[in-house]
Amino acid sequence: MSQNDNNTDQKKSESHALVKSDENGHALTVKGKGRLLALTDSILKSAIASRKANQLAVDDSWMQEIWNWADSFTISEKKIPRNRQMLLGLTELDISGNLLEILPESIGNLTNLTELNLQQNMLSELPESIGNLTNLTKLNLQNNRLSELPESIGNLTNLTELSLRDNRLSELPESIGNLTNLTELSLRDNRLSELPESIGNLTNLTSLDIFGVRLSELPESIGNLTNLTELNLDYNNLSELPESIGQLNNLTRLDLSRNELSKLPESIGNLTNLIELDLSSNNNLSELPESIGNLTNLIVLDLSSNNKLSELPESIGNLTNLTELNLYNNRLNELPESISNLTNLIKLSLHGNKLSKLPENIGHLTNLTELDLWSHNLSELPESIGSLTNLTELNLGYNGLSELPESIGNLTNLTVLDLSNNELSKLPESIGNLTNLDSLSLHGNNLSELPESIGNLTNLIELFLSRNELSKLPESIGNLTNLIELFLSSNKLSELPESIGQLKNLTRLDLRNTMVRELPTSINQNRVKVIL
Structure with a gap:
């Protein structure tokens, strides 16, 4: 082919039109290779820009929905940023x-x-x-x-x-x-x-x-x-637990209180890492499996308010790490001898059961600081009660106690002693050893006199002596100089000792239903509220 033919073909090629349609459907004619490349690049850029613009419009649409919603509930910009980049981030x-x-x-x-x-x-x-x-x-x-x-x-x-x-x-x-x-x-x-x-x-x-x-x-x-x-x-x-509960051997705390459980599966004894177990207020629970004694890491066990629970298994004595045992409001009429093994107990609550006696070995629980024996059928206390020398609170109210052992005077760390509503006719002299007491409840007994040693209780803040048979108070009552409240109603008192005027902190003196008609001149009636 001659050079002239090549030139001719090139001119023909250049003369062929490249036809494209614009976005309105109009034809565009562009001649030349260089121009073709430039146009292609421009079209691509335009398409990308258009796509981004459309996407931005979509993005702004859902964002605008969120912003409108946030505005309608007055959600601050600090919580829902009204800025695209911050919202996305x-x-x-x-x-x-x-x-x-x-x-x-x-x-x-x-x-x-x-x-x-x-x-x-x-x-x-x-x-x-x-x-x-x-x-x-x-x-x-x-x-x-x-x-x-x-x-x-x-x-x-x-x-x-x-x-x-x-x-x-x-x-x-x-x-x-x-x-x-x-x-x-x-x-x-x-x-x-x-x-x-x-x-x-x-x-x-x-x-x-x-x-x-x-x-x-x-x-x-x-x-x-x-x-x-x-x-x-x-x-x-819940009326029962699946046996599979025993597979949860990493449990440290299990609360099953206030259900309808009538029994526990033996597998409960597999939960040997438990430190707290609450089984309180299951009104149908009448017995515990022996396997309960396998839970030797327990620190707190709550078995309170199970109205049908009348006995504890001997294996309870294996729980030697217990520091708190709640047994109140059950139907227990005795405690197993093994209870004495729980020598780490700090708090033992037994109120509202039917105990008629305490085991002599109760005195082994020497770390007890709180012992609640309110509302039982106890007529006496073992001498060993005096071994509980770390007690700070002892509640013996609503029993049938007619006397206290002399060993009660060993409980020198007591701050609260409740002996109300018993049948006590006298107190041992050793009561005067309890010099850390700040509250002493003796109301509802048959006391006809108080020992002189009562005056040793110089830290007393409140003293309840109502509903007894007291006809006189000892002069030593005047030593109770920290006393704020003194309740003497419903006794046979006809007079008060002059020493009562020494109670400089006294603000309330209850003398209702007594025969006291005249107060000692030593009482400052501007400071003391006297109720006659």
Whole structure:
């Protein structure tokens, strides 16, 4: 081909038109290779810019929805930034206590959130889009009005803490079992009658609070939660526990109070890491399994207000780390001899039972600081009571005691002694050794006189002597110079000793139903309120 032919073909090529349509459908004709490249680049840039503009419009649309919602509930800009970049960058959002009634669907676009606090609002439902917040680790929904949860809640697989307490939930979705990274779950104060089997998938849980949700049974799968250290089942309707409860051998605190339990499974004895166990107020619980004695790490055991519990197993004496044992308001008529093994006990509450005597070895409990024996059928105390020299509070009110052992005077650390409503006709002289007493209750007895040693109790602040047979008071009563209140009503007193005027801190003197008609001149009636 000749050079002329090549030139001719080139000119023909250049003369061929490149036809494009603009965005309005009009034809555009551009000649030349260089111009073609320049136009192509321009079209691409224009398309990208247009796409970004459209996307920005879409983005601004959901953001505007959030901003409008925030404005309607007067949520501050500090909490919901009215700035695009800051809104997108939110990782923590606390909009608690704003009386929110709804959440917009667009909340699900805040996908960088790791913590969301919605407590103390008025939310009755959650949008499905809540499931898009897959970076959440903490979600607080307590104190709302939620009656159900969306299935999408199960998408929040990074959650470690979820609080649903104080809502109106009647059931949980099966998808709750997908939240396998949860370590803390609170369901307290809802309306759940049962838990889904999938709850057993939450094997990283360390704390589970199911207080007051009306549960009538637990799924067998509860035994899979072997990392639990705290389980609160207080105030439900449980009548029995699954055997699998015994698999929760990392539990340190278990609260089963205020249920309808009639018995405990033997497997309860496998929970050997328990330090606190509350079984109070189960009105049908009539006995404890021997395996209870395996819980040798227990520090606090509450068995109070079980109206049918009439005896304790001997194995109770194995719980030698106990410091607090609550047995009040049961039907116990005796204590096992093994009770004396609980030498670390600091507080023992037995009031409101039917004990007619105390074992002599009660005196082995030498670390006791509080002993409550109110309202029994006790007619006497063992001498060994005097070995409890660390006692600061001793309640023996409402028994049938006719005398006290001399050893009572060994309890020199007592600050409170209640001997009210017994049948005491006299007090031992050793009562005067209790010089740390600040409250002494002797009302409702048959005392006809007080020992002179009563005047040694110089730290007394209140002294209750009403409803006795006292016809006179010892002169030593005037030594009680810290006394603020003195109750002498319903006695046979006709006069008071002059020394009573030495009670410079006395502000109340009750003399109702006595024969006292004239007060010693030593009493300052401007300071003392005298009730005749």
